[in-house]
Amino acid sequence: MNLFEIKGVYKCYHEKSKSKVYAVYNIDLNIKKGEILGLVGESGCGKSTLAKMLLKLEQPTKGQIFFNGQDITDYSFSQMRKIRNRMQMVFQGSVNSFNPYFTVEQIISEPLNNYSKESKEEKEKKIVSMLEKVGLNKTYLTRYSHEMSGGQRQRIGIARALILHPEFVACDEAVSSIDYALKNQILTLLTDLKQQFGLTYLFISHDIAAVNKICDRVVVMYLGNIVEVIPHINDNVEHPYTKALLAATLFPDPKKRRKNTVLFKEGEEIKIPDKGCVFQNRCLYTQDICKNEQPALITQKDEHYVACHLCHHY
């Protein structure tokens, strides 16, 4: 069963001017109920924009978004308010994710106050219980975001997202600004909570190791397009961009040193081409067809889709 269905979604900025730019281009994607879907790509690939569109924090320029079978594409602010408790987002955990004037208690009780009709005591019990679940305690209730470390903020962000027991959580670079030791802890926390509450995740990251660790499937994006969908990012990847990404991933083991980490054309300006494949300017294997026709996302094997002319085995 699909929790989310994304059909032909585009997001365009400065539509009417010459410098219009597509942050997201013709995305078709389904998010299955109960899965952890990884979304990988570098800056400017549109992954954050896509996540925000799912929650209608950004409005798609074209296309449709279905949540639990309902078409929410044109839902108004108030219509969305009725279902926001079922979909939440964890942001990067920087100080910007929280109102600098709010205490932790205010931060976590905001979503609760919007949807719960319980008494004040019951709400407080819920908040303390959630804090404990994320490895903190009630002494944090009176703290401000700038008084906490990055790792603690990250956990508050998770607590805020989960307090309403949503069905879906989009984690946008949720472990990016934390060092290794803590990263592991947070990832374990996320998977534990998923089991406990029966959640579906969209896990956005540029950290391939983290994605491989917890995701069931991975979507790779480049400049607004999906280039590959694969269960795990390993040597089975076929798209030249995913290969370049994998080659550039440095494993923390000196015995696993690679000779070729740069599998793309260097020093080129990163620009969205007017027609053809989106990766044509940096790809090492560009042919004429790549410059003229956009490759479709086609199944290679079960659950493995690639958008590349040279990879399609006809």
Add this chain to the structure above:
Amino acid sequence: MVSILNKNVLEKLKKEKLAMLGLTIIMVFVCAGIFASVVAPNDPYKVDLTKKLLKPCAEFPLGTDQLGRCILSRLIYGTRTSFVTAITATALILALGVPLGMIAGYLGGWIDNFIMRLADIAATFPSTLLALAVVGVWGPSIVNIMLVFVVLWWAPFARIVRSTVIKLKEKEFVLAAVASGSSRTSILFKHIALNTISPIIVLATLRIAAVIMHVAGFSFIGLGAQPPTADWGVMLSDSRQYLTSQPFLLFWPGLTITLAVLAFNLFGEGLNDFLIPSSGDMAVIKGSDGKNA
């Protein structure tokens, strides 16, 4: 980069002391104004030509002016007009500028354009010209001058509020509030307004200082308060002819205006640090790479 730590800590201390100094001076003025009848040694309006242009003495601590009136008492009573005018004017400027700026920033579109064009007109309109026009039609008075400033000076506030709101709209915590299911009004007040206030309070404090000075200026050229009102600008105006012969007549009101303006400026600048939640001084030593655990 490493020296930021040093500067921040020092400046905080400095500003705290100066801000407190500014606040103290303001409080002195306010008390003098409120309790003028008790504090002033004499009646500011009592004319006695036999006692004109006296040097400071027991009866007249700062001497008398050309009509035998006590200078100190006039300064003390003048506090009332200056402060009341300045604070009222600033309050009206905020009442007009802040909501307009917020609406423009939050809603955008044609409303934003409309309000900003109004602000452009207000900001570029020459104040002296408008003051002359107003005075020409409704006569010179301190209230009329005050209204001139309200009509012209709401614009910079609206602009600043608008750009702060636009920046805030994109901040993650505002998106998070939307995702949390909060209503538009709740977002506007709790998240956006709250974070716009601190720069506004600072600017408002500085604006009070500017109003004091400009009102005194207009009174000086005869467009504001009129003699025999005990107003600092009027006192300056009255004493123009005595610039070379009795300079102290200009000195005392000039000093008082300067002191009042300085006090508000010091306080306003210092307020900046108090209101914005700080990110901590140890940030510089701990992690220059911006990452922390």
Add this chain to the structure above:
Amino acid sequence: MLEQPVLSITNLKTYFYLEKQVVKAVDGVSLDVYKGKITALVGGSGSGKSVMSLSIFNLVDRPGKIIEGEIWLNGVNLRKLDEKQLQKIRGKEIAIIFQDPTSSLNPVLKVKKHLAEVIHTHHEGIGKKEALSMFRDVLFRVGLKNTDQILESYPFELSGGMCQRVMVAMGLLAHAHVLIADEPTSSLDLTTQAAILEELMRLKNEGLAVVLITHDLGVVAQMADDVYVIKDGKIVDGGTVYEVFQSPKHAYTKSLLDAIF
């Protein structure tokens, strides 16, 4: 015969004298950097690694102060030089690139002017034509192919990766023997990072000594020859990269390595 290190730091101590406490940012650090090798300095935030690189250049301001230690560069004790002499050395014999390349460059100067400044400071008396040809060479060396376009660009017109390459070019132009790279790729994308690191590798093979300061163990494993682990201002572990990864001596190093999945 054992080769002499091109940069040698002995017992460096940089303390910060704050109002209520003394922060020992660098507390007795000793390390050696050799020509043609990449020496990594690994530590988390707050470990003192960045303060160390600033200390080498004597760019630590009050309330920080270098209270002890020796810094030998090519046989010269930097601690005994005055500011004027140090200025000649900074950028010429030892260069540094920082984490955020776009903010390290002056936004109102074209790349051409940035490079010209290096020449002006360190090689006076070079004609315009000769200088331009030197610029083109050095830009090409760092992987920027459309040299004329880059020379006429402003920093904001270039991507993060390109800016970082310009920074390296500036160091090369001055014929630096040692390049200190302080988190040079943390703010860059994975693919751009790969390109910059490969560049540093190429330069190292040409004889440059590189000090790579980072918290990323992946970068260390891929690039480093020698590794020093720094925690709370002290070196707690060191050795070749294989030694440190396979048989870490200190508990902190072990915990860093354990956390990797």
